[in-house]
Amino acid sequence: MPSASKRLAKAVLADVTPLREFPDFRRLWFGHSVSSLGQQMTAVAVAIQVYDLTESNFAVGLVGLCSVVPLIVFGLLGGAIADSLDRRLVGLVTASGLSAVSIVLAVQAFLDLGQVWLLYAAVAVQSAFFAVNNPARTSMLPKLLPVERLPAANALNSIAMALAMTVGPMLGGLVIGLWSFQAAYLIDAIAFSAALYAMWRLPSMPPTRAEGGPRRASVLEGLRFLRSRPNVRMTFSTDIVAMVFGMPRALFPAMAATLYGGGATTVGLLVAAPAVGSLAGGLFSGWLGRVQRQGRAVVLAVIAWGTCVAVFGLGGPLWLGLILLALAGCADTISMVFRNTIMQVATPDEMRGRLAGVFIVVVAGGPRLGDFEAGSVAALSTERISVVSGGLACVILVIALSLRWRGFWRYDARNPRP
Numbered sequence: 001m002p003s004a005s006k007r008l009a010k011a012v013l014a015d016v017t018p019l020r021e022f023p024d025f026r027r028l029w030f031g032h033s034v035s036s037l038g039q040q041m042t043a044v045a046v047a048i049q050v051y052d053l054t055e056s057n058f059a060v061g062l063v064g065l066c067s068v069v070p071l072i073v074f075g076l077l078g079g080a081i082a083d084s085l086d087r088r089l090v091g092l093v094t095a096s097g098l099s100a101v102s103i104v105l106a107v108q109a110f111l112d113l114g115q116v117w118l119l120y121a122a123v124a125v126q127s128a129f130f131a132v133n134n135p136a137r138t139s140m141l142p143k144l145l146p147v148e149r150l151p152a153a154n155a156l157n158s159i160a161m162a163l164a165m166t167v168g169p170m171l172g173g174l175v176i177g178l179w180s181f182q183a184a185y186l187i188d189a190i191a192f193s194a195a196l197y198a199m200w201r202l203p204s205m206p207p208t209r210a211e212g213g214p215r216r217a218s219v220l221e222g223l224r225f226l227r228s229r230p231n232v233r234m235t236f237s238t239d240i241v242a243m244v245f246g247m248p249r250a251l252f253p254a255m256a257a258t259l260y261g262g263g264a265t266t267v268g269l270l271v272a273a274p275a276v277g278s279l280a281g282g283l284f285s286g287w288l289g290r291v292q293r294q295g296r297a298v299v300l301a302v303i304a305w306g307t308c309v310a311v312f313g314l315g316g317p318l319w320l321g322l323i324l325l326a327l328a329g330c331a332d333t334i335s336m337v338f339r340n341t342i343m344q345v346a347t348p349d350e351m352r353g354r355l356a357g358v359f360i361v362v363v364a365g366g367p368r369l370g371d372f373e374a375g376s377v378a379a380l381s382t383e384r385i386s387v388v389s390g391g392l393a394c395v396i397l398v399i400a401l402s403l404r405w406r407g408f409w410r411y412d413a414r415n416p417r418p
Contacts, residue, residue: 014159014285015152018145024202025144025153031198032137033160035098038191040168042102045176045184046119049109053116066120070127071364078132079222079357083350087136087143087205094133095199099192101126106185135356142344142352143205147413150344151289154337159282162333166275208349222354225347231295231417232346232355234408235339236362237401238302242335243366246306246328246394248313248387250371255383260318273322277329285337294338295411301335302398304328310391313384346417 019026051060082090101122108118145153175184226233248255249271256266291297308328312321340359347355370390378386402409411417 012284012286014155014283015289016156018149018153018156022145022149025141027198027201028137028140028144029153029156029160031195032157033163034191035095035188035195036160036164037168037171038102038188039098040164041172041175041184042105042188044169044172045109045181046105046123048176049181050116050119053114059116062120063123066124067127068364068368070124071131072361074128074131075135075360075364076222076354076357078360079135079354081132082136082139082353082356083222084207086207087140087353088199088202089204090136091133091140091202092196092199094129094136095192095195097129098126098133099189099196101129102185102189102192106182106189109180109182109185131357131360134360135353138340138356138359139344139349139352140202140205142349144202147345148289150341151291151294151337152285154340154344155282155285155288155333157340158285158333158336159279162275162279162282166272166279222351222358225351226355226358229346230405231408231411232343234295234401234405235298235342236358238298238335238398239339239362240366241394241397241401242302242305242332243362244369244373245390245397246302246309247367247370248309248374248390249367250374251378251383251386254378255387258383259315260321262318266318269318269322270325273325274329274332277326277331278333279329280326281330281333285333288334288337291338292413293409293411294342294413295408297338298335298342299398299402299409301331301338303395304331305335306391306394306398308391309394310388313387313391315384341413342411345413 019029047060047063050063051057054060105119105122108115108122141150141153172184175187226236252270253267256262256270260266305328308324308331312324312328315321343355343359344352374386374390377389381389407417
């Protein structure tokens, strides 16, 4: 009979059953985790190399533009491709493309070409491949796992993402400092072999089509489906509200200086705190698989996110601000796990790729709109007012949405309705 401490650990710590019992998912998770670390190293390397070549902050900022535009443009298209073709083939081809881009970056660094336009082009192509790869990979999960294991699988994916976001840039900076850009790019290219192997070992996943449906998936058909399915639509609406009104990252540099009297180190701590909280949320996610009222969990998690952000904006010592941001990141992980699970379960297989494509657009565009909202309000008032009002707006709007579409509050994982 297991001891009380073992039972507690099993109830609280991340459920690794999907990794232990499902080899295809285990390989896919490991491959994605390793390649994501490499991609974050590459992101740091590109930014540093562009600055070394140009000594221009504007030139570095253009790297972000070259990344986000293809994500938005190809996100919806990538979802339609994932619903039209064998998802394993789509994943394999796009992972190969991502690997090839990493090799190009490594080659240009070894040859010391010093061409900024080549770096911009590589980042844009890389984002386009990712925008097609991600919907295909995400929509595979319900084919690889039983429904009851999807919350645990999504929590494990959140751990991989949080680790990549926190450890990847640090590793990138360390590798560049100890060796060179070439080493960072080369490690990324090698890391993609894990993702390629995982895709290669997957079974064929030909497209599923509704009876009498067209042979080629339509982007507009996916948007019409989303418009007519309130519960699935709410998973996107709540995320947009959280990202647009409750994402104060654009104000971190100003708040580090005016609120905490710090510099670049303080900015780094503020940026890292939500990711650390997100990682903690994933590591202590064992209880998520027992939650049946998943729509209610999303609403409460987004309310917690907005509340933590609003309280953070009121000020206080730095340690308190970091704790509040970490709690917000933890709440975001809980929301993400259930939003992804609802989308995967309540959406028919022939639509999952397109819905995952819409998710890419939301993830890519939402934070940028949030930066604009936070900066605009701060310019008209103060940083504190911007953060507090944004957090409160997030809470109020999510409550209003849940009152307007009450079915989402009652959504039951045992009887999923889109």
